[in-house]
Amino acid sequence: MDIRDIARLSGYSLGTVSRVLNGHPNVSERARERVLAVVEEVGYEPNSNARYLKMQSHLSVAIFVKGSRNMLFADILERVQALLREAGEQPDVVYLGEDDNEVVHAVRYERLRHPKGIVFLGGDPAYFKAGFQRIEVPAVLVTNTAAGLGFKNLSSVSTNDVAAARDVIEHLYARGHRRIGIIGGERSLSQVGGRRLHGAEEALRAHGIEFDYERDFEPCHFAMEDGYDAAVRLIMRSRDLTAIFALGDAIAIGAMRAVFDMGLRIPDDISIAGYDGLSAGQFCVPRLTTIRQDTRQLASRSVDALLAALGGEEQPVREMVPYQLLNRESVCTREREPVRVA
Amino acid sequence: MDIRDIARLSGYSLGTVSRVLNGHPNVSERARERVLAVVEEVGYEPNSNARYLKMQSHLSVAIFVKGSRNMLFADILERVQALLREAGEQPDVVYLGEDDNEVVHAVRYERLRHPKGIVFLGGDPAYFKAGFQRIEVPAVLVTNTAAGLGFKNLSSVSTNDVAAARDVIEHLYARGHRRIGIIGGERSLSQVGGRRLHGAEEALRAHGIEFDYERDFEPCHFAMEDGYDAAVRLIMRSRDLTAIFALGDAIAIGAMRAVFDMGLRIPDDISIAGYDGLSAGQFCVPRLTTIRQDTRQLASRSVDALLAALGGEEQPVREMVPYQLLNRESVCTREREPVRVA
DNA sequence: CTGAAAGCGCTTACAG
DNA sequence: CTGAAAGCGCTTACAG
Numbered sequence: 001m002d003i004r005d006i007a008r009l010s011g012y013s014l015g016t017v018s019r020v021l022n023g024h025p026n027v028s029e030r031a032r033e034r035v036l037a038v039v040e041e042v043g044y045e046p047n048s049n050a051r052y053l054k055m056q057s058h059l060s061v062a063i064f065v066k067g068s069r070n071m072l073f074a075d076i077l078e079r080v081q082a083l084l085r086e087a088g089e090q091p092d093v094v095y096l097g098e099d100d101n102e103v104v105h106a107v108r109y110e111r112l113r114h115p116k117g118i119v120f121l122g123g124d125p126a127y128f129k130a131g132f133q134r135i136e137v138p139a140v141l142v143t144n145t146a147a148g149l150g151f152k153n154l155s156s157v158s159t160n161d162v163a164a165a166r167d168v169i170e171h172l173y174a175r176g177h178r179r180i181g182i183i184g185g186e187r188s189l190s191q192v193g194g195r196r197l198h199g200a201e202e203a204l205r206a207h208g209i210e211f212d213y214e215r216d217f218e219p220c221h222f223a224m225e226d227g228y229d230a231a232v233r234l235i236m237r238s239r240d241l242t243a244i245f246a247l248g249d250a251i252a253i254g255a256m257r258a259v260f261d262m263g264l265r266i267p268d269d270i271s272i273a274g275y276d277g278l279s280a281g282q283f284c285v286p287r288l289t290t291i292r293q294d295t296r297q298l299a300s301r302s303v304d305a306l307l308a309a310l311g312g313e314e315q316p317v318r319e320m321v322p323y324q325l326l327n328r329e330s331v332c333t334r335e336r337e338p339v340r341v342a
Numbered sequence: 343m344d345i346r347d348i349a350r351l352s353g354y355s356l357g358t359v360s361r362v363l364n365g366h367p368n369v370s371e372r373a374r375e376r377v378l379a380v381v382e383e384v385g386y387e388p389n390s391n392a393r394y395l396k397m398q399s400h401l402s403v404a405i406f407v408k409g410s411r412n413m414l415f416a417d418i419l420e421r422v423q424a425l426l427r428e429a430g431e432q433p434d435v436v437y438l439g440e441d442d443n444e445v446v447h448a449v450r451y452e453r454l455r456h457p458k459g460i461v462f463l464g465g466d467p468a469y470f471k472a473g474f475q476r477i478e479v480p481a482v483l484v485t486n487t488a489a490g491l492g493f494k495n496l497s498s499v500s501t502n503d504v505a506a507a508r509d510v511i512e513h514l515y516a517r518g519h520r521r522i523g524i525i526g527g528e529r530s531l532s533q534v535g536g537r538r539l540h541g542a543e544e545a546l547r548a549h550g551i552e553f554d555y556e557r558d559f560e561p562c563h564f565a566m567e568d569g570y571d572a573a574v575r576l577i578m579r580s581r582d583l584t585a586i587f588a589l590g591d592a593i594a595i596g597a598m599r600a601v602f603d604m605g606l607r608i609p610d611d612i613s614i615a616g617y618d619g620l621s622a623g624q625f626c627v628p629r630l631t632t633i634r635q636d637t638r639q640l641a642s643r644s645v646d647a648l649l650a651a652l653g654g655e656e657q658p659v660r661e662m663v664p665y666q667l668l669n670r671e672s673v674c675t676r677e678r679e680p681v682r683v684a
Numbered sequence: 685c686t687g688a689a690a691g692c693g694c695t696t697a698c699a700g
Numbered sequence: 701c702t703g704a705a706a707g708c709g710c711t712t713a714c715a716g
Binding site: 045047048049050052053068069071074075077078081092093094095108111114224225228253254256257260279280282283284285 | 387389390391392394395410411413416417419420423434435436437450453456566567570595596598599602621622624625626627
């Protein structure tokens, strides 16, 4: 069943059928109705390979997701897909490992399939800097920033990680915490973890506290297992910590269990703050105090930016979306230590 | 840069270049080397649309995932994708809502893209029964069974939900629990929830307990939020319950928080058992007692089955993969109630 | 508004 | 082992 059959069945030529199918203006109402009726009746679907071959492009947009078990991305992905579908796109999603180079994958994909646009859920600006000039279609980086990279076809929508991390530290500091440890991510400034770390360090310094990376920081992947191990290492090493800032909620949840297993209470012995606002955080005991990234806006602004670019808009968007500190139960106010007389 | 350029540059004809690219036997070693060298040098990548158009099919396999926030599926998906890639496939993943009809989507997709095979992560046999005859390529249903449907091109790899649920009840019963409530899923036998429910009911009956659906069952979606609400409703209604079997770990985690919020202790006042073996379960306090579905085997057996079918194997596989009851901390032994003298 | 024709970039019998 | 040719199912100038 191909377009020629529809032409035959409808009594019109192949060209006219194609025009109807593609919503071109120059077709009579009669022709349109007739063709559509036949299409409907026989359940015809155009062959996309022929279509894209002829049009020299893939009609679809590709979504690269960095880490299939990242719940934050799962959440955003769900919305991005729904939005894209509403806009008539049928997105392709490709999963990558947490440590994969998304830009290398995208370059290969673009050559192979010629998508009309790309969205990156997560990504490292360092990779973009190195290889993004090879990709030519509009793209948008979500949850990380493309500012300063200088690519006209790369938008970004993210949370202000530096400011949000600073807020977490302020929150902790205001509640009397002075010995604060941090777990998660790496020190690389191009990654989200690195920027959160940076914001935290700044806030600490503003209060006259120099953050000691050797003693009070443990890098780790964004997973519960890793958070657990990192928390154990950190606490064993720095026994006087009164609070831990986990750079992701999954990490925080693992850390909470670690603290419990070490016979310590949360938040009384050690307070814990997370980052992301995963829904799981509100089911923890105690509920996790954290930064809520606005997945709804992250998704909708990203799709808006991509659609605009697809529509011919030349100016990329570099947007930060509002976040919110969720003050829940895993952080307590620290009583001032009694002054000890020597 | 297309195949004609490669022909020109290599001094061979277009047909020979194509044969080299596709690994056909009838090409001289000289030609192969020369062509490959040129391809390498100019970085040529064949146009997949032209290729698939000509070959009348898409070279890839499609993966339909029912519910993008389902961590069990996320886990299986990761493995399935890796395995497929190792086998040289570049899978397409399509996300569906938890309540979508995956077969309708697959039929449409097949018409449009002609994948060479399909894997369904989750799915309702009732939908397959109604519409799967329209799909002609090999497919495999993961985590649910295709037995009894009679489709030669549909394999399935799943956990024996009936038996596993029965084991959960036995576990609870052996620890003295007699008043057991169940939350999650629906009563429809074709869905996994329904089958777990069925297994539980059977086990209870074997001990002379008739399960009261009106009083002791609360259906719900497989998410923490829903588990929370369902647990509240159930406990309010059936105050004498000593244990709750949540038909999914996400549900269980929500239920644990609900029990806590109602001022009850786990497992002392109410024991909770889950199903799935999500890694999050081991970070709960207390750690969740649950059924571990073997995601590794679920993934590898599914890919094996699909690859075999793609290779010409005509006999579909209908396989159950071993599961394991993880006896952790959320279920306690119930002391026998003291006999009350009237 | 409509039709006839060219051509997108490949693969694969068919000859040789 | 290699080349010339047909054709996969579409879209889109070009005429009319």
